[in-house]
Amino acid sequence: MTFPPLREELRGLQPYGAPQLPLDQVPVQLNTNENPYGPSEECADDIAASVRRAATGLNRYPDREHVELRTALAAYLSRDTPHGVSVEQVWAANGSNEVMLQLLQAFGGPGRTALSFAPTYSMYPEYARDTSTAWVQGRREDDFSLDLGLARELVEAERPSVVLLPSPNNPTGTALQPEAVTALCAAVGESGLVVVDEAYIEFRRAGTPSALELLPTHRNLVVTRTMSKAFAGAGLRLGYLAADPAICDAIRVVRLPYHLSSVTQAAALAALRHAPELLGKVDELRGERDRTVGWLRERGLQVADSDANFVLFGTFDDRHAVWQALVDRGVLVREVGPEGWLRVSIGTAGEMMSFKDALSAVVEEKR
Structure with missing residues (x-):
């Protein structure tokens, strides 16, 4: 027996994570889809004062139902749907990663299947693996959209317990149309859930709706969000979902006691x-994204349409060499997605100019 006695399917695997390089070596970091604009002094002072008040009661456990926070999140979500969102429909956890893991703990597991369509967020199969849920992966079209006919066929053949659909999709930035969500909710039926991951939805282009509008129509629909991206709260670690109250009740069975600390709740509020x-x-940031898309296309590169705060571009015969050459020039992007493609997060105007200058130099060298 090899020590430590790790589960066999985990042996030899590396932990998930984007490269983290020192700022003094790579000053322009555009690889993790963060909001480049941090909170103001006023906001930071309010967070600090709120945490200070919470600290006086750290001898007591936090509100395990985080009712005040869920109420505030419900009010925020209600702005994106004419139907409104109630506190009973909202659940929160430590980042949307934990939200997703709790969903797989409750609705996945041995003998059950989770399904998505590649290319997509690389953590999804890890959530499945960690909960002993079988993983099935369909394919997207060349433009990264879904062929609804093929998607329905796969769902009907595999009968998944959970379908994971990011919108906008990571790493492509592609948004789902409402008819896709409706079709897959119908195909899955009440034997499973359709989870629409809206981590980047605040960056969507005009006319792109949120799946929140469909919640009253589909009991098996879950919409997840995060404060890590548009909210400039990547360090806060707060994710949340909206769903039928029965789904929220089911998650309570698998959540750890007092999983959201008093400090996290105070800071999020x-x-x-x-x-x-x-x-x-x-x-x-939307404007900077659209200008970046145009600039890349003007230089003959392929670019995926994006409703997110990042852009997938390519294609390169040796994308790793391009990635490394950008790093050597002080710019860090992400080597992710289909072979030949790279993803750049949208930063400040100055950061994007540095990216463009570096990429121009790299492309010129490789001609």
């Missing part, structure tokens, strides 16, 4: 009070 400010740079 303070951040929500400053939502207009924290989201204030979203329009600017």
Whole structure:
């Protein structure tokens, strides 16, 4: 027996994570889809004061139902749907990663299947693996859209317990149309869930709706979100979902006791009070994204249409060599997605100029 006595299917695997390189070596870091604009001093002061108040009661366990936070999240989500969202429909956890893991713990497991369509978020099969859920992966079209006929056929053949559909999709930035969500909710039926992962939804282009609008129509629909991206809260670690109250009740069975600390709840509530400010740079980032898409296409590169705060571009015969050459010039992007493609997060105007200058130099060298 090899020590430590790790589960056999985990042996030899490496932990998930994007490269983290020192800022003094690579000053322009555009690889993890963070919001480049941090909270203001006023917002930071409110968070600090809120955490200070919570700290006086750290001898007591936090509200395990995080009712005040769920109420605030429900109010925020209600802005994106004419139907509104109630506190009973909301659940939160430590990042949307934990939300997804709890969903797989509750609705996946041995003898059950989770399904998605590649290319997609690379953590999904890890959630399945960690919960001993079988993993099935369909394929997207060349433009990264879904062929609904083929998608329905796969769902009907595999009968998954959970279908994971990011919208906008990571790493491609592709948004789902409402008819895709409706079709797959119908195909899955009440024997499974359709989870629409809206981590980047605040960056969507005009006219792209949120799946929240479909919640009253589909009991088996779950919409997940995060404060890590548009909310400039990657360090906060707060994810949440909206779903039928029965789904939220089921998650309570698998959640760890007091899983959201008093400090996390206080900081998230303070951040929500400053939502207009924290989201204030979203329009600017959208504009920078669209300009970046145009710039890349003008140089003859392929670019996926994006409703997110990142752009997938290519294709390169040796994408790793391009990635490394950019790093050597102080710019870090992500080597992810289909072979030949790279993904750049949208940063400040200055950061994007550095990216463009570096990429121009790299492409010129390789001609």
